[in-house]
Amino acid sequence: MGQQLKKAPFDIDKLIRDNVKNMKPYSSARDEFISQEGDMVYIDANENPFDNGLNRYPDPHQRAVKKVLSINKEISVDQILLGNGSDEVLDLIFRAFCEPNVDNVITMPPTYGMYGVLAATNAIANKDVLLLPNFEIDVDQVLQVVNEQTKLIFICSPNNPTGNSLEMGRIEILLNEFNGIVVIDEAYIDFAASESWVVRLSEFPNLIVTQTLSKAYGLAAIRLGICYASKTIVDVLKKIKPPYNVNELTQKQALDKLSKMTMVQNEINEILAHRTYLVNELAQVSCIKHIYKSDANFILVKVDDANLRYVQLLQQGIVVRNRSSQPLCDNTLRLTVGKQEENEKLIDALKNLI
Numbered sequence: 001m002g003q004q005l006k007k008a009p010f011d012i013d014k015l016i017r018d019n020v021k022n023m024k025p026y027s028s029a030r031d032e033f034i035s036q037e038g039d040m041v042y043i044d045a046n047e048n049p050f051d052n053g054l055n056r057y058p059d060p061h062q063r064a065v066k067k068v069l070s071i072n073k074e075i076s077v078d079q080i081l082l083g084n085g086s087d088e089v090l091d092l093i094f095r096a097f098c099e100p101n102v103d104n105v106i107t108m109p110p111t112y113g114m115y116g117v118l119a120a121t122n123a124i125a126n127k128d129v130l131l132l133p134n135f136e137i138d139v140d141q142v143l144q145v146v147n148e149q150t151k152l153i154f155i156c157s158p159n160n161p162t163g164n165s166l167e168m169g170r171i172e173i174l175l176n177e178f179n180g181i182v183v184i185d186e187a188y189i190d191f192a193a194s195e196s197w198v199v200r201l202s203e204f205p206n207l208i209v210t211q212t213l214s215k216a217y218g219l220a221a222i223r224l225g226i227c228y229a230s231k232t233i234v235d236v237l238k239k240i241k242p243p244y245n246v247n248e249l250t251q252k253q254a255l256d257k258l259s260k261m262t263m264v265q266n267e268i269n270e271i272l273a274h275r276t277y278l279v280n281e282l283a284q285v286s287c288i289k290h291i292y293k294s295d296a297n298f299i300l301v302k303v304d305d306a307n308l309r310y311v312q313l314l315q316q317g318i319v320v321r322n323r324s325s326q327p328l329c330d331n332t333l334r335l336t337v338g339k340q341e342e343n344e345k346l347i348d349a350l351k352n353l354i
């Protein structure tokens, strides 16, 4: 039974890999000098001097973007780290805290496949603890499986592919009992009725919350992932972050979108209305046996024969995600909420399947 269980006080030094603890971060030219004044001569970074808007390296600290996020989320800039998608943020977390071929992490299938991929890439054992049949966390089993080498527990809420937000009380138990880091992936939080865990960061020194501009913000192509955590944790991740991991075009597009929050919220509201429409219509489709409750922009449904229905939909030009290979997800399809005409096309196709 786990020695990584409480309750000595949380000690980040016990979690950081030695090589990371001992290293100094790379200091880029723009780290050493960045000025707001326009009339400086910059001949420190071997850039091309001819101005085309992109000839200079981007701000390695993404100050402008972080400032807006910091205001929106009412959190200190020091508690924000940005990455090339949340996938990069998750990878940095592995590399900072998990010693290859020694440490392990816990994930809870059915869930986002990337945690397992990153574990494998980093040579970290991935202990699967299945969600319960109602897709809630099996807290006892998770705590049972924790050992001295367990560094991270990944929680996806709302969970992909099931769509539900995970019960707060169960997550609180893990945050309180586990002496490693609990990562809560909130890629879909903007669609959820439940509140973000970002507001509880001050209560839990071992909490990391990740978010992304890829879903509700409609910017999957620019690759911007966000990590919120204590300054202590963010400082560790900053040490190993590639200096220019968020490019200039991405920072510009993110800033632009973050200045249009009314538009973002309107799109979210519209997607939520379409989700309700879909749930109501899906209930009348005979091949659908169950519609799982969704707090996200997709709906998981159980059908009579997922492989058959998948192919039939494909033949009508509709691509859905067959999740049947995931545990607890026999014969399920995951349907992303689309535009109204797309949703109608889907419903129409489903109703006509034989």
Ligand SMILES: *Cc1c(COP(=O)(O)O)cnc(C)c1O
Pocket (backbone or CB within 6 Å): 084, 085, 086, 087, 088, 112, 156, 160, 185, 187, 211, 212, 213, 214, 215, 220, 223, 224, 225
């Ligand atoms: C889509 C998704 C992400 C987003 O990853 P990005 O790299 O930011 O695009 C993260 N986590 C989950 C669970 C997702 O479904």
